[in-house]
Amino acid sequence: MKVLNEGITAPIGFFASDTAAGIKYQGRTDMAMVYSEADCTVAGTFTTNVVKAAPVIWDRDVVVKGGSGRAIVVNSGIANACTGKEGMDICQKTADAVAKEMQIKPEQVCIGSTGVIGMQIPEDRIVGGVPKLAAGLKRGYEASERAAKAIMTTDTVHKMMAVEIELSGKKVTIGAMTKGSGMIHPNMCTMLCYISTDAAISCEMLQKALSASIVDSYNMISVDGDTSTNDTCFIMANGLAGNTEITTECEDYNIFCEALDYINTELAKKMAADGEGATHLFEVIVNGAKNKEEAVTLSKSVVGSSLCKAAIYGKDANCGRFMCALGYSGVEFNPDIVDLFFESEAGSVQVIAQGAAPAFDEELALQVLGAEAVTVRCEMNAGDASATAWGCDLTYDYVKINADYRS
Amino acid sequence: MKVLNEGITAPIGFFASDTAAGIKYQGRTDMAMVYSEADCTVAGTFTTNVVKAAPVIWDRDVVVKGGSGRAIVVNSGIANACTGKEGMDICQKTADAVAKEMQIKPEQVCIGSTGVIGMQIPEDRIVGGVPKLAAGLKRGYEASERAAKAIMTTDTVHKMMAVEIELSGKKVTIGAMTKGSGMIHPNMCTMLCYISTDAAISCEMLQKALSASIVDSYNMISVDGDTSTNDTCFIMANGLAGNTEITTECEDYNIFCEALDYINTELAKKMAADGEGATHLFEVIVNGAKNKEEAVTLSKSVVGSSLCKAAIYGKDANCGRFMCALGYSGVEFNPDIVDLFFESEAGSVQVIAQGAAPAFDEELALQVLGAEAVTVRCEMNAGDASATAWGCDLTYDYVKINADYRS
Numbered sequence: 001m002k003v004l005n006e007g008i009t010a011p012i013g014f015f016a017s018d019t020a021a022g023i024k025y026q027g028r029t030d031m032a033m034v035y036s037e038a039d040c041t042v043a044g045t046f047t048t049n050v051v052k053a054a055p056v057i058w059d060r061d062v063v064v065k066g067g068s069g070r071a072i073v074v075n076s077g078i079a080n081a082c083t084g085k086e087g088m089d090i091c092q093k094t095a096d097a098v099a100k101e102m103q104i105k106p107e108q109v110c111i112g113s114t115g116v117i118g119m120q121i122p123e124d125r126i127v128g129g130v131p132k133l134a135a136g137l138k139r140g141y142e143a144s145e146r147a148a149k150a151i152m153t154t155d156t157v158h159k160m161m162a163v164e165i166e167l168s169g170k171k172v173t174i175g176a177m178t179k180g181s182g183m184i185h186p187n188m189c190t191m192l193c194y195i196s197t198d199a200a201i202s203c204e205m206l207q208k209a210l211s212a213s214i215v216d217s218y219n220m221i222s223v224d225g226d227t228s229t230n231d232t233c234f235i236m237a238n239g240l241a242g243n244t245e246i247t248t249e250c251e252d253y254n255i256f257c258e259a260l261d262y263i264n265t266e267l268a269k270k271m272a273a274d275g276e277g278a279t280h281l282f283e284v285i286v287n288g289a290k291n292k293e294e295a296v297t298l299s300k301s302v303v304g305s306s307l308c309k310a311a312i313y314g315k316d317a318n319c320g321r322f323m324c325a326l327g328y329s330g331v332e333f334n335p336d337i338v339d340l341f342f343e344s345e346a347g348s349v350q351v352i353a354q355g356a357a358p359a360f361d362e363e364l365a366l367q368v369l370g371a372e373a374v375t376v377r378c379e380m381n382a383g384d385a386s387a388t389a390w391g392c393d394l395t396y397d398y399v400k401i402n403a404d405y406r407s
Numbered sequence: 408m409k410v411l412n413e414g415i416t417a418p419i420g421f422f423a424s425d426t427a428a429g430i431k432y433q434g435r436t437d438m439a440m441v442y443s444e445a446d447c448t449v450a451g452t453f454t455t456n457v458v459k460a461a462p463v464i465w466d467r468d469v470v471v472k473g474g475s476g477r478a479i480v481v482n483s484g485i486a487n488a489c490t491g492k493e494g495m496d497i498c499q500k501t502a503d504a505v506a507k508e509m510q511i512k513p514e515q516v517c518i519g520s521t522g523v524i525g526m527q528i529p530e531d532r533i534v535g536g537v538p539k540l541a542a543g544l545k546r547g548y549e550a551s552e553r554a555a556k557a558i559m560t561t562d563t564v565h566k567m568m569a570v571e572i573e574l575s576g577k578k579v580t581i582g583a584m585t586k587g588s589g590m591i592h593p594n595m596c597t598m599l600c601y602i603s604t605d606a607a608i609s610c611e612m613l614q615k616a617l618s619a620s621i622v623d624s625y626n627m628i629s630v631d632g633d634t635s636t637n638d639t640c641f642i643m644a645n646g647l648a649g650n651t652e653i654t655t656e657c658e659d660y661n662i663f664c665e666a667l668d669y670i671n672t673e674l675a676k677k678m679a680a681d682g683e684g685a686t687h688l689f690e691v692i693v694n695g696a697k698n699k700e701e702a703v704t705l706s707k708s709v710v711g712s713s714l715c716k717a718a719i720y721g722k723d724a725n726c727g728r729f730m731c732a733l734g735y736s737g738v739e740f741n742p743d744i745v746d747l748f749f750e751s752e753a754g755s756v757q758v759i760a761q762g763a764a765p766a767f768d769e770e771l772a773l774q775v776l777g778a779e780a781v782t783v784r785c786e787m788n789a790g791d792a793s794a795t796a797w798g799c800d801l802t803y804d805y806v807k808i809n810a811d812y813r814s
Contacts, residue, residue, distance in 0.1 A: 049734040051762075082764050119727070318525070323525065333457055355491060399802060402713070
């Protein structure tokens with residue numbers, strides 16, 4: 001597998017564009033489009049929130065009904081959630097406009113929205129943005145980057161990736177872009193993530209690969225414990241690479257999955273590190289749990305704890321809070337055999353030994369916690385299951401960003 | 408029922424004292440003692456956290472073993488959690504010192520600790536504080552207030568209450584003190600809460616009354632989603648009021664429970680309003696849920712949401728976040744029939760009607776959210792079960808307090 005310095009347009013036949021439609025933001029782009037010149041098999045995973053945004057309901061239909069996709073249109077600024085029938089109409093009209101411009105069917109258009117909930121998208125602006133998006137479609141690094149930037153909300157950096165693999169002797173490429181910074185606690189999937197590939201792969205295997213891939217990537221990150229109404233992970237495969245179509249769990253399927261997992265894990269970490277107000281990537285590794293499910297529960301409990309997150313922000317080796325968060329996770333375990341380590345590029349320091357706090361080198365702990373990426377490693381010593389969760393610290397800026405986000 | 412301007416020493420035969428033992432804090436009191444001149448039946452509820460502080464393990468034994476209590480000793484500054492065998496020894500030695508001073512048995516002494524986890528309590532200081540506590544025991548408002556102040560950590564106000572009821576023709580009094588500000592998301596019980604009464608009531612009925620009372624009070628508050636290692640609610644009844652002993656669910660039992668519920672609910676609200684860094688009491692009422700369990704889950708999901716809490720801080724009528732938090736609670740419901748209201752002493756404003764955001768009076772919403780106590784009322788329109796949860800807003804100060812709490 002080769003990592004490319006590219007994004008969503010890296011695979012053959014994919015184009016992207018952006019525009020400033022003035023939906024809510026002023027002075028920046030706020031719509032992006034991704035287009036494949038050939039029909040694609042599609043797969044998607046969506047939020048488990050009972051309150052689903054209109055575009056989530058729309059996209060689920062696209063995936064369920066046929067799995068032939070050609071285009072993705074995404075806007076930032078307004079999430080089109082809690083918007084009733086009017087919100088669904090906006091999706092239909094946007095898809096109609098794309099279909100007309102590109103000579104495709106409305107049901108081949110995936111829609112994505114992110115931003116404020118409970119506000120209607122001005123129809124004239126989103127529909128008015130479509131011809132500009134259609135006219136601006138391009139391939140290459142810049143087009144990928146501009147699209148990734150247009151879908152940002154409170155993100156501070158755009159997030160995109162691409163990798164190259166070989167399947168049945170053919171070069172196959174996967175590209176992706178994602179956004180997400182607040183309201184991030186994916187359950188089933190996360191925020192907006194769009195993946196393109198020129199691999200030939202059946203709809204069924206594409207969905208299988210995607211569903212498996214999000215489990216250890218997006219479903220393991222948390223910024224604030226709030227599972228969004230809009231979480232969407234969507235993949236389109238147009239088959240232009242010319243590889244033998246993947247229709248079973250063959251060797252090629254495994255290579256494809258490995259590349260997809262790599263992309264999703266890296267993007268998930270980027271999303272966690274870019275959590276609203278974050279100054280640290282906060283990684284929690286749980287080893288030695290009785291089973292995988294418990295390892296996941298334990299790691300997520302720590303990564304989601306407000307007090308642990310605040311301690312990471314304050315570079316405070318307040319080890320008791322981490323034991324406390326393991327303790328209220330709901331998993332039964334013997335605290336008297338647990339070991340805990342703070343780790344980073346600056347070193348490793350043991351802060352809990354057999355359930356109690358030993359004297360440790362406070363100076364070294366401060367150095368370890370001063371790094372940009374900090375890991376808390378929990379050795380449960382009760383089995384051989386592991387899990388890794390990613391989050392970020394809790395800072396003044398998180399509060400600031402969210403106290404007046406809507407205005 | 409009559410509310411008294413009193414605290415833990417209001418019932419007959421109860422005394423309190425405080426001292427500055429220098430356990431961790433300097434320049435303030437950090438130990439309190441409550442003493443009953445007669446043997447008490449006792450009952451308690453404790454944290455469900457797997458990681459339990461030494462005093463929680465100690466107190467559970469006191470309650471389980473016999474239910475004869477005489478004294479409570481509490482320190483603030485260090486929580487005596489994650490402290491291994493040394494932590495249990497501290498409990499034993501403290502109880503021994505109290506037993507010696509008061510001529511009672513060590514197993515009649517309840518111990519409480521609150522503060523930093525993963526740090527040992529200096530034995531000489533806590534044991535050295537006991538004779539001063541024993542010498543200073545007094546009755547009355549001032550003694551109650553001083554004890555309530557000594558057990559504070561990041562609390563900004565002390566919390567105490569007392570009420571008077573009549574049972575079988577006798578005046579019966581219940582007094583209480585509590586502390587709690589951070590790491591508050593009780594599950595089974597909360598933080599430190601000590602209740603005294605001169606009622607005559609059997610151990611079994613006392614435990615029954617207490618266990619029932621915490622369900623709709625302390626178990627319905629959340630400051631930060633972190634369930635502490637030290638949560639303790641402990642009640643002592645010395646029977647000196649001379650009422651006919653309560654041994655069944657008789658009329659007197661119901662009167663006693665009503666008074667106990669009143670005290671616990673009011674103290675729970677005080678605790679939520681005094682959440683770390685809080686500027687608002689945030690109340691979430693869920694009506695029309697299918698059953699009580701779902702009403703509880705829905706209200707707790709909203710009251711615990713970082714984004715809802717930040718919106719309350721910012722006086723931002725960001726209604727979508729509240730719908731979103733209902734949606735990811737895990738409860739299945741039809742979002743298209745939900746109504747949502749923001750309410751306070753300044754008025755009421757509907758922000759969601761049948762699942763979508765109507766145009767509403769933003770000026771009025773700002774006034775409503777400007778009040779010190781803000782209620783979000785969620786009408787699920789799906790049944791007739793209700794629940795109320797209490798929390799507070801998420802502020803810069805919460806982060807500030809917790810980023811460097813240990814140092």
